[in-house]
Amino acid sequence: MSETRENGIGAAVRRKEDNRFLTGEGRYLDDINLHNQAYACFVRSPHAHARINGIDKSEAESAEGVIAVFTGEDLAADGIGGLICGWGITSKNGEPHKAPPHPALAQGKVRYVGDHVAIVIAETPEQAKSAADLVDVDYEELPPVVNIADALAPGAPQIHDEAPGNECYDWEIGDKAATDEAFAKASHVTRLEIVNNRLVPNPMEPRAALADYDPGTDMLTLYTTSQNPHVARLILSAFVGLAPEHKLRVIAPDVGGGFGSKIFVYAEETVVAWAARKIRRPVKWTCERTEAFLCDAHGRDHVTTAELALDDEGHFLGLRVSTKANLGAYLSTFSTAVPTYLYATLLNGQYKMGAIYAEVQAGFTNTAPVDAYRGAGRPEATYVVERIVERAARDLNIPPEEIRKRNFIPPDAFPYETPVIMTYDSGNYQLAMDKANELIDRAGFPARRAESEARGKLRGLGYAAYIEACGIAPSAAVGSLGAGVGLWESAQVRFNPTGSVTIHTGSHSHGQGHETTFAQIVSDRLGIPIENIDVIHGDTGTVPFGMGTYGSRSLAVGGSALMKAVDKIVEKGKKIAAHLMEAAVEDVEHNNGVFSVAGTDKQVTMAEVAFAAYVPHNYPEDLEPGLDETAFYDPLNFTFPAGTHIAEVEVDPQTGKVDIVNWVAVDDFGNIINPMIVEGQVHGGIAQGIGQALLENTVYDAETGQLLTASYMDYTMPRADDLPSFNVETTNTPCPHNPLGVKGCGEAGAIAAPAALMNAITDALGVEIDMPATPEKVWRAAQSAQARAAE
Amino acid sequence: MPTVTMTVNGKQVSADIDPRTLLADFIRVNLDLTGTHIGCDTSQCGACTILVNGDAVKSCTMLAVQADGAEVTTIEGLAENGEMHPMQAAFKEHHGLQCGFCTPGMVMSAIDLVKRHPNPDEATIREELDGNICRCTGYHNIVKAVKAAADATGG
Incomplete structure (x- = not known):
C-alpha cells in the first residue's frame, strides 16, 4: 500500500452510488410497489400500561376497503412466535437474564405507548388508517413507570410477571476486591453522577416493509429496511417461525440510514410478512415519523x-x-x-x-x-x-x-x-x-x-x-459472552467472462459507501477499472450469508473477507496464468491484475485469465473452470x-x-x-x-x-x-x-x-x-x- | 374528483384526484417520481422539497390541487442531456450525501438558496438549510458542496 493507485486503496474516490441518489433513481423501500398490493396500518396502544380485556374488530372489518384485521390471537393460532433477544447475560447470582415474552401483537397486555395491538389491511393506505381507528380495544389502565430508577425501586408497577421488581439482570465485571483496595490507598477520589440521555436514532428514511408470498414456489419475500437481512431471515425463520429459511427471502434495498435502529427485527415487519401469506396478497407498511418515535428502538438511557x-x-x-x-x-x-x-x-x-x-x-x-x-x-x-x-x-x-x-x-x-x-x-x-x-x-x-x-x-x-x-x-469470544450468533462476514468476488467483476458482500450499506470502498479494494488488488466493478448487497436470495453492518464492522470484517476472496482469485489465477504462459505456477507473480513469469517478459492480464476460466479451451486439466471465489472471515x-x-x-x-x-x-x-x-x-x-x-x-x-x-x-x-x-x-x-x-x-x-x-x-x-x-x-x-x- | 393539470419536469400531466391528496403523494404515487421522499409528518424534515414555479416548496405542505397550472421541478428533472445540474455535481464532488434519503430535498433547497443568495457565506448557507434535516453528514460537506456550486455558477 505504499503508492496510491488511481481509484485504489487510499484514494478519495467519488462515490459510485451517488449518481442514482442524486438523480432520484435510488430505490428505497417505499419506492417499491408490487402488483395488487394491499396496505397495512397498525393499531397501537394509546396507554403506557394496560390490560386488554377484549378487542372488537367488527366495525373495522366492515369498513370500506378493509381486507383483514388481525390480532395477537391470530398470530398465536398460526404458531407465530414472539420476537427474541439474541444475547444472554448472566447475573451476579448466576441466573440468566429475565426474558419475558415479546409477542409481535399484544397478548392480553400493552406495555408502552405505541405497543402493537392489531394490524388492519386495506386497499389503500388511507382506508387502512381510517379503519384502524375503528378497532375497539377495551383497555383497563394500569399505572406506568418510565424512569429506570423508579422502575427498580420497591413498590413500582410490575410490568412483566416473569421479571420481579422489573429487573432484567444485575451484572458485574472486573475485580471488586482489587478495586476496593485501590480506593483504600487513594489520596483522592472523584465522584460523579451521570445521566446519559435517551435518544431516538432517527434515520431519515422511516422503517418500512413489503411482503409477497408466491404459492407456486412457497417463497415468502420480505423487502425491509434492514442493516442485516440475513440475520433478519434467520430470526424470522428459526425463532419466529414465519417460514423455513430457504423459503424466506429478505431484501434490504437502498436503505436511508440506520444508526443501529435497523439492525433489529421488529413487530411490524414480522406481522406484515405473515399477513402477506395469510391474505395471499402483497402487503406494504410504511412507518410514519411519529410511529418511528414511538416504536423504533431508542438508544442510551x-x-x-x-x-x-x-x-x-x-x-x-x-x-x-x-x-x-x-x-x-x-x-x-x-x-x-x-x-x-x-x-x-x-x-x-x-x-x-x-x-x-x-x-x-x-x-x-x-x-x-x-x-x-x-x-x-x-x-x-x-x-x-x-x-x-x-x-x-x-x-x-x-x-x-x-x-x-x-x-x-x-x-x-x-x-x-x-x-x-x-x-x-x-x-x-x-x-x-x-x-x-x-x-x-x-x-x-x-x-x-x-x-x-x-x-x-x-x-x-x-x-x-x-x-x-x-x-x-471474534465469534468464539462473543459466543463465550452470551451472543447467539457468530460475527464473521462473507464476500464473493465473481469475475464475468469479459473481465468485469461483481462483488457480493454480506455487509450492508445504508449510507456508508460500500459500493465505492469495496470496489476500490478489488480495483487496487486486481487491476480492474473501478467502473467495471459492481458491489451487490442486501438480498438473501443472491448474496452469501452475512452478518450485516453495525458496530463499525463492514470494512474490518467484511473488507477482510473480501481480501481473502481476492487472495483466492489470485491463487487460482496464477494456475491459469501459468498454463497460458507455459510456466511453473511457483514462477508466476501477480501484481495489480498482471500475471508475469519472474525473469522473463511473459505476462497475461487478469481479463485474459478470466476469459480463459470461462472459455477453457486451453486450460489446466485438473482445474475447475470459472473464476468466482467466496470467502468467510472471522476476526481474531x-x-x-x-x-x-x-x-x-x-x-x-x-x-x-x-x-x-x-x-x-x-x-x-x-x-x-x-x-x-x-x-x-x-x-x-x-x-x-x-x-x-x-x-x-x-x-x-x-x-x-x-x-x-x-x-x-x-x-x-x-x-x-x-x-x-x-x-x-x-x-x-x-x-x-x-x-x-x-x-x-x-x-x-x-x-x-x-x-x-x-x-x-x-x-x-x-x-x-x-x-x-x-x-x-x-x-x-x-x-x-x-x-x-x-x- | 377534481382534475389537476401541471407541468412536471417539462411535461404536462393531468389526473383526477382525491381533493385531499398532498402534492408530495401526487408526485410519488400518481406520477411515480419516487425521488421526492417523505421523511416526517410535520413539514419539518424537508426531504420532499421540490421547486414550484422556481421556488423551493416542501411538497407535503401543499395540496396537489393548489399546484394546478404550476411549473414543477423534481430531482428527476434537474439533469440535462444526462449531465447533472451543477448542484448535483457539487454534492457528488464534495461528498455531500451518505444514505441519500434527504438528498433530493437538500439539493432542491440548495438550488433555491443559491438563486436568492448567489454568493452565500457559510452562515447564510447553514441558516438557509435549516428546513432540511440530514442525519448522516453533519452538514459539513453539504455546506461545502453548496458553496462550491454557488462559486461554479458564477455567484
Whole structure:
C-alpha cells in the first residue's frame, strides 16, 4: 500500500452510488410497489400500561376497503412466535437474564405507548388508517413507570410477571476486591453522577416493509429496511417461525440510514410478512415519523454513579462504576449486550487503570425498547470515563491534557490487556492528543478565554480521549459472552467472462459507501477499472450469508473477507496464468491484475485469465473452470479505534446559548481506504454526538407514560445552523490482525463528541450539568455560578 | 374528483384526484417520481422539497390541487442531456450525501438558496438549510458542496 493507485486503496474516490441518489433513481423501500398490493396500518396502544380485556374488530372489518384485521390471537393460532433477544447475560447470582415474552401483537397486555395491538389491511393506505381507528380495544389502565430508577425501586408497577421488581439482570465485571483496595490507598477520589440521555436514532428514511408470498414456489419475500437481512431471515425463520429459511427471502434495498435502529427485527415487519401469506396478497407498511418515535428502538438511557481513585500525582488507581440501564418495555434484538459487553468492557478508556469494577442493573419500563444506537454502549462508557477524568483533573488542578498524558497506555505496551477483558491491539494515544492540541491551538486558549471574558462571554475547552471496540467480532469470544450468533462476514468476488467483476458482500450499506470502498479494494488488488466493478448487497436470495453492518464492522470484517476472496482469485489465477504462459505456477507473480513469469517478459492480464476460466479451451486439466471465489472471515480480535476530540465553546451567560467555536478530531482508524468517506463518517458521528449533548432528549411523561417528544416539532434534531464545520485529521497505527490493517470509523464521532462538548461547557460554566445542555439549563447554571462567585 | 393539470419536469400531466391528496403523494404515487421522499409528518424534515414555479416548496405542505397550472421541478428533472445540474455535481464532488434519503430535498433547497443568495457565506448557507434535516453528514460537506456550486455558477 505504499503508492496510491488511481481509484485504489487510499484514494478519495467519488462515490459510485451517488449518481442514482442524486438523480432520484435510488430505490428505497417505499419506492417499491408490487402488483395488487394491499396496505397495512397498525393499531397501537394509546396507554403506557394496560390490560386488554377484549378487542372488537367488527366495525373495522366492515369498513370500506378493509381486507383483514388481525390480532395477537391470530398470530398465536398460526404458531407465530414472539420476537427474541439474541444475547444472554448472566447475573451476579448466576441466573440468566429475565426474558419475558415479546409477542409481535399484544397478548392480553400493552406495555408502552405505541405497543402493537392489531394490524388492519386495506386497499389503500388511507382506508387502512381510517379503519384502524375503528378497532375497539377495551383497555383497563394500569399505572406506568418510565424512569429506570423508579422502575427498580420497591413498590413500582410490575410490568412483566416473569421479571420481579422489573429487573432484567444485575451484572458485574472486573475485580471488586482489587478495586476496593485501590480506593483504600487513594489520596483522592472523584465522584460523579451521570445521566446519559435517551435518544431516538432517527434515520431519515422511516422503517418500512413489503411482503409477497408466491404459492407456486412457497417463497415468502420480505423487502425491509434492514442493516442485516440475513440475520433478519434467520430470526424470522428459526425463532419466529414465519417460514423455513430457504423459503424466506429478505431484501434490504437502498436503505436511508440506520444508526443501529435497523439492525433489529421488529413487530411490524414480522406481522406484515405473515399477513402477506395469510391474505395471499402483497402487503406494504410504511412507518410514519411519529410511529418511528414511538416504536423504533431508542438508544442510551443510563443513570450512573462513577468514582475514580487517584494518587497525589493524578495516576488512576481504580474506577468503580454503578449503572442503571433502561431497556424499555421489551427486550429488543441485541438490547441486553449494549449496557454490558459493549459498555463496561470499554470503561478502561485509553489508560493504565489500576483496577476496575462495574455493575449494571438493567430493567424494564413502560417505554419503547432500548437497543444499539450509533456507538452502542461505547459512547456511554466514554462519557463516564472522559467526564470523570476531566473532573478529576479540575479537582487536582492538573491540566486535562496533562492528567491524560500521565495515564495513557504507552505505544510500546501493545497488546495491552485491560482489567475488563479487552486486549487492545495497537494505538498511540499521545500522538493523537498532541496533534489535536496543535490543531486547536491549545497554547493560545488562555488568551482566547480572556478575550471572551472581556466581551462578557464564558469560554471553555473540553477533551475526549475515547476508545472503542469495533470490527465486531471474534465469534468464539462473543459466543463465550452470551451472543447467539457468530460475527464473521462473507464476500464473493465473481469475475464475468469479459473481465468485469461483481462483488457480493454480506455487509450492508445504508449510507456508508460500500459500493465505492469495496470496489476500490478489488480495483487496487486486481487491476480492474473501478467502473467495471459492481458491489451487490442486501438480498438473501443472491448474496452469501452475512452478518450485516453495525458496530463499525463492514470494512474490518467484511473488507477482510473480501481480501481473502481476492487472495483466492489470485491463487487460482496464477494456475491459469501459468498454463497460458507455459510456466511453473511457483514462477508466476501477480501484481495489480498482471500475471508475469519472474525473469522473463511473459505476462497475461487478469481479463485474459478470466476469459480463459470461462472459455477453457486451453486450460489446466485438473482445474475447475470459472473464476468466482467466496470467502468467510472471522476476526481474531476486536479493533480499537481511538483518538482525541477537543471542543471549544463560548457560552453566553445572559442567554444560555452555547456556540461551538472550534472542533478538532484526531482519530486513529488504522489504514484508510477512502479518506473522503472516512471524514464524512466522522462528521456525521460528531453531529449525532453534539445532538445528544446539546439538543436531543427523549421525554416520557412520568405520570401517564406518554412520549412528549414524538415529532420533529418536539425532538430537537441537529440542523445545519446548530453545528460548526469540523477540523478532522487522522493518525495511523495499523490494525495488526486483519489483512487491511483497518479499524473502523462509523461510530467514533458519536462516541467522542458528547464527552468533549460537555467537558467544554462545564469548563466554561465551572459547574456540572447533564445533557442535553439546553439554553435554559446552561443559563440556570451560569446564573448559579455567578451567584456563588458573588457570595 | 377534481382534475389537476401541471407541468412536471417539462411535461404536462393531468389526473383526477382525491381533493385531499398532498402534492408530495401526487408526485410519488400518481406520477411515480419516487425521488421526492417523505421523511416526517410535520413539514419539518424537508426531504420532499421540490421547486414550484422556481421556488423551493416542501411538497407535503401543499395540496396537489393548489399546484394546478404550476411549473414543477423534481430531482428527476434537474439533469440535462444526462449531465447533472451543477448542484448535483457539487454534492457528488464534495461528498455531500451518505444514505441519500434527504438528498433530493437538500439539493432542491440548495438550488433555491443559491438563486436568492448567489454568493452565500457559510452562515447564510447553514441558516438557509435549516428546513432540511440530514442525519448522516453533519452538514459539513453539504455546506461545502453548496458553496462550491454557488462559486461554479458564477455567484
